[in-house]
Amino acid sequence: MLPEGVLINGLTGEVSPGTGKYTKRLSELREIFQDQTELDRLVEVEGDPVVYEVIEYRKEGSDLFFGTTTMEPGKVSGEFFMTRGHFHQRRDMGEVYYTQSGHGVLLLESRKGETKVVRMDPGVCAFIPPDWAHRSINVGSEKLVFVWVCNVDAGHDYGDILKHGMRKIVVDRDGKDTIMNNPHYSS
Numbered sequence: 001m002l003p004e005g006v007l008i009n010g011l012t013g014e015v016s017p018g019t020g021k022y023t024k025r026l027s028e029l030r031e032i033f034q035d036q037t038e039l040d041r042l043v044e045v046e047g048d049p050v051v052y053e054v055i056e057y058r059k060e061g062s063d064l065f066f067g068t069t070t071m072e073p074g075k076v077s078g079e080f081f082m083t084r085g086h087f088h089q090r091r092d093m094g095e096v097y098y099t100q101s102g103h104g105v106l107l108l109e110s111r112k113g114e115t116k117v118v119r120m121d122p123g124v125c126a127f128i129p130p131d132w133a134h135r136s137i138n139v140g141s142e143k144l145v146f147v148w149v150c151n152v153d154a155g156h157d158y159g160d161i162l163k164h165g166m167r168k169i170v171v172d173r174d175g176k177d178t179i180m181n182n183p184h185y186s187s
């Protein structure tokens with residue numbers, strides 16, 4: 001394993017050299033939005049838009065890896081485009097999110113049910129403590145691009161958030177991003 005400089009484009013999220021990537025489209029995120037009828041309509045009329053893309057740089061045998069998440073702007077009935085949201089499988093492993101461009105909200109929830117919000121603006125490096133669920137939400141009108149750095153063993157636990165939702169949602173109210181209680185949250 002040798003050291004290497006990796007070029008990250010803070011406007012497009014491109015990682016050179018990258019070692020893997022995936023894309024999430026709106027139809028794959030149906031369960032996490034409030035208004036699924038409107039989501040189905042958007043998928044139909046807009047041809048299933050991309051919501052976010054994740055590109056990683058990972059070296060076999062390393063303890064750390066990093067990459068970018070690039071989120072498109074968009075809304076479903078006023079609810080901003082967001083990631084699935086997850087806890088890490090390893091409860092002792094946190095993460096770092098360093099925003100490069102765009103404007104977002106990082107919604108965090110502890111196992112005890114505390115909610116925290118960290119604004120994602122260019123230059124803000126967010127500390128995600130171990131065992132806090134995290135979801136990023138693009139509240140701007142441009143791409144939201146952030147760099148994440150994580151332990152390779154952290155893993156993802158999507159089950160909890162998928163089943164119960166998060167306690168808060170982020171919606172556009174009169175042109176302003178607003179944090180509200182999730183009416184569909186189930187404990």
Ligand code: 6PG
Nearest residue numbers: 054069083084085086095148150
């Ligand atoms: C991770 C990071 C990050 C995240 C993406 C997509 O643990 O790998 O938090 O890369 O996975 O931003 O978010 P979801 O994994 O919640 O869809």
Ligand code: NI
Nearest residue numbers: 086088095134
């Ligand atoms: Ni994570």
